[in-house]
């Protein structure tokens with residue numbers, strides 16, 4: 328199973344420029360999480376901080392019990408072996424063919440024989456759909472293939488955590504979906520913990536189990552996908568709809584005068600861009616038929632049902648609706664009726680009045696038959712109105 332990553336109060340600045348402060352979240356083991364955020368909000372800095380390439384100013388980043396912010400160089404070296412990283416362009420060596428690129432970490436960090444190296448390289452090339460491409464140079468293949476080769480290389484040391492930086496950069500929407508499918512298939516096969524940094528709305532809506540968003544130097548939210556996808560938080564809504572209307576501006580954020588001027592413009596009928604309001608929670612992509620079940624998704628179901636009562640009402644309903652009738656019965660929950668427009672909830676005739684803070688009545692709160700580690704109490708959705716944990 329992948330490693331859990333527990334981040335508490337993490338802050339990073341460069342000189343006087345604060346990048347983000349007080350970031351607290353947990354990446355549940357074996358689940359796929361994605362971090363969103365406008366350009367320049369420090370998503371790449373966040374990834375680099377997680378592998379110790381950049382040193383945060385404050386806070387903790389615990390991986391298998393080791394805090395990589397304060398650990399020794401030797402411990403950091405060991406912890407880094409748990410990571411596979413897929414950089415934007417695949418970060419391949421241009422002068423080496425794909426075989427040697429993928430073999431590189433094995434030759435560099437292990438004492439494996441060339442026979443063993445060959446077995447592993449060919450296995451990872453096959454896993455990433457690159458059978459027969461081992462002799463190609465990076466310059467001879469498409470951007471999508473380069474990314475897959477970068478993923479094959481990230482897999483050779485059997486990582487427990489896979490970090491992916493903007494997988495869609497330079498790819499068309501169809502290739503982006505194919506690489507997303509590959510992430511889910513690989514996740515199903517090796518049960519590693521994934522963190523994907525992306526701007527891509529389609530990917531964010533359909534791929535990860537958990538979503539987070541960085542904005543104004545803070546983590547706006549982090550939690551199960553249903554929380555962000557049903558959120559009324561303006562910055563989250565704006566981002567997920569790709570519109571100009573909202574707090575995100577041409578550079579990172581707007582001041583109040585610009586916000587008001589633009590609001591008036593949009594109210595007068597100027598198109599704010601993007602498609603019509605997209606709201607609600609689309610079905611999540613699944614592993615390709617024939618690929619093993621995603622155990623991370625199985626554990627997530629129990630985990631999310633354990634924290635269900637603490638989630639916002641819209642998210643709760645969406646989660647309950649995503650369960651099969653048998654699962655609803657097993658967890659002791661039932662869907663409430665939703666109004667059609669914008670998936671906003673309306674109390675069902677037979678529903679018990681909702682309590683404050685989106686809590687479900689006791690008889691609708693999940694009963695977990697087999698609580699386990701997956702009941703990760705540390706992964707809490709951020710209060711939609713705040714950046715704190």
Ligand SMILES: Nc1ncnc2c1ncn2[C@@H]1O[C@H](COP(=O)(O)OP(=O)(O)OP(=O)(O)O)[C@@H](O)[C@H]1O
Nearest residue numbers: 341346364365366367368369370371372373493526
């Ligand atoms: N090594 C560094 N030294 C100083 N400033 C840096 C360094 N690395 C990043 N920054 C600054 O940190 C900020 C965040 O950069 P980062 O690349 O993490 O943003 P991002 O959210 O990944 O953006 P994008 O989506 O455009 O890739 C930027 O202002 C950048 O200039």
